[in-house]
Amino acid sequence: MAASGVAGEVKRLGESLSKLVEQANTQYAAKHGGDLFKPTNKTGAALQNIQRSVKSDSGYKDFVGDLYFVFWESVGDRLDAHIPSAYKDVNALRTDLEHDLGHGKRKKVAAKRKKMSAVFSKYASAATPSTLTPEHFVVMQVNLLSANRGRYSRSKRLTEK
Secondary structure (H helix, E strand, O other), X not given: OOOOHHHHHHHHHHHHHHHHHHHHHHHHHHHHOOOOXXXXXXXXXXXXXXXXXXXXXXXXXXXXXXXXXXXXXXXXXXXXXXXXXXXXXXXXXXXXXHOOOOOOOHHHHHHHHHHHHHHHHHHOOOOOHHHOOHHHHHHHHHHHHHHHHHHHHOHHHHHOO
């Protein structure tokens, strides 16, 4: 039975990202001799995990970690200075989750916190994950998957690098 509504959209977007990763790797390998997205067991698991609806703060952390692995770590330095902004957003969201942004000079701390809030707000109806209601995590997920798919569906530009 096919999923419907927002959960169905998460599944559809996740599946389409998996297919796009495969297509981009084929195109990139034809030109460069190797894959753009390094295929590992963890990559495969992450591409499966992002197809599950996020329903909580801990699910959000796992989701961002999976996106980070696919769109940041598995690409490595193969995109050099041509990293799509949605990939940079994933990196910023993970940085917010994994690093203490509250140390350093007051102005720099404030700037980091504002930047992270601005990135999160692009995809969610709240300024931070802790202020997002559980039912809105999946909406944020659809928005973030769509942004990465949108950037990625133009993979010809990525694979030409």
